[in-house]
Amino acid sequence: MLLNLISFLPAPLDPSDGVGISFWVITMAMVAATAFFFLETQRAEGKWKTSLVVAGLVTMVAAFHYFYMRGEWDEHKTSPTVYRYIDWLITVPLQMVEFYLILAAITKVPSGIFWRLLIGTIVMLVGGYAGEAGLVESRMMAFAVGIAGWAFILYEIFAGQASKICAASAPAGVKKAYGVLRIIVSLGWSIYPLGYLLGGGDNEAMLNVVYNIADFVNKIAFGAIIWSIATAKHED
Numbered sequence: 001m002l003l004n005l006i007s008f009l010p011a012p013l014d015p016s017d018g019v020g021i022s023f024w025v026i027t028m029a030m031v032a033a034t035a036f037f038f039l040e041t042q043r044a045e046g047k048w049k050t051s052l053v054v055a056g057l058v059t060m061v062a063a064f065h066y067f068y069m070r071g072e073w074d075e076h077k078t079s080p081t082v083y084r085y086i087d088w089l090i091t092v093p094l095q096m097v098e099f100y101l102i103l104a105a106i107t108k109v110p111s112g113i114f115w116r117l118l119i120g121t122i123v124m125l126v127g128g129y130a131g132e133a134g135l136v137e138s139r140m141m142a143f144a145v146g147i148a149g150w151a152f153i154l155y156e157i158f159a160g161q162a163s164k165i166c167a168a169s170a171p172a173g174v175k176k177a178y179g180v181l182r183i184i185v186s187l188g189w190s191i192y193p194l195g196y197l198l199g200g201g202d203n204e205a206m207l208n209v210v211y212n213i214a215d216f217v218n219k220i221a222f223g224a225i226i227w228s229i230a231t232a233k234h235e236d
């Protein structure tokens with residue numbers, strides 16, 4: 001029993017393995033962020049609690065995937081591509097739900113917004129996965145498909161119906177937060193395709209460090225913005 005337990009303990013971190021250390025640090029950050037977002041729902045009012053719960057779900061799902069991804073990296077020094085993409089396939093749609101929720105907290109919103117954001121997400125991730133898992137011959141062609149999915153999301157939140165509803169109905173505080181979330185989805189997310197390009201060939205260390213940093217920014221900072229509006233005072 002005790003021996004079994006010990007075999008579950010990770011191998012000691014190698015100080016020269018920067019990628020392994022980045023996996024460890026991000027794992028802990030996701031755990032801490034999850035506890036924080038869930039506990040802070042106590043301070044949020046009404047409908048804003050839901051947005052904050054979803055922010056906590058994003059970091060919680062990521063934390064679990066990071067436990068496994070870290071293990072795979074430690075043992076085999078290979079990219080945990082399948083875990084990575086399953087994580088994204090769950091957490092990115094949850095983040096798209098957030099756009100819908102923060103608008104729904106202030107006004108009536110058609111569900112088409114959510115569905116379009118979901119379709120963009122799926123196209124983006126299927127393209128990326130096909131390229132990284134070697135399912136298609138051209139890694140760059142798969143990349144282009146992924147970029148198209150991302151562009152579709154950006155259109156919706158910068159110029160499509162979501163942005164119009166926000167501009168027309170959101171109070172100043174929500175507008176500001178929506179604007180910061182948009183910057184995350186454009187600038188923050190651009191780290192991912194950069195990782196894809198830099199991590200081409202056999203450069204798995206680069207690929208994973210960049211993706212790890214990107215997840216740290218785009219899951220925790222994204223949640224922190226949600227937290228700031230969810231715990232602000234609203235007059236609705």
Ligand SMILES: *C/C=C(C)/C=C/C=C(C)/C=C/C1=C(C)CCCC1(C)C
Pocket residue numbers: 088091092124125127128129142143144145146147150189190192193196215218219
């Ligand atoms: C929490 C995880 C997040 C926010 C993951 C986001 C992932 C992306 C924005 C991935 C983007 C990609 C492209 C735009 C092109 C194809 C390659 C990808 C999948 C890395």
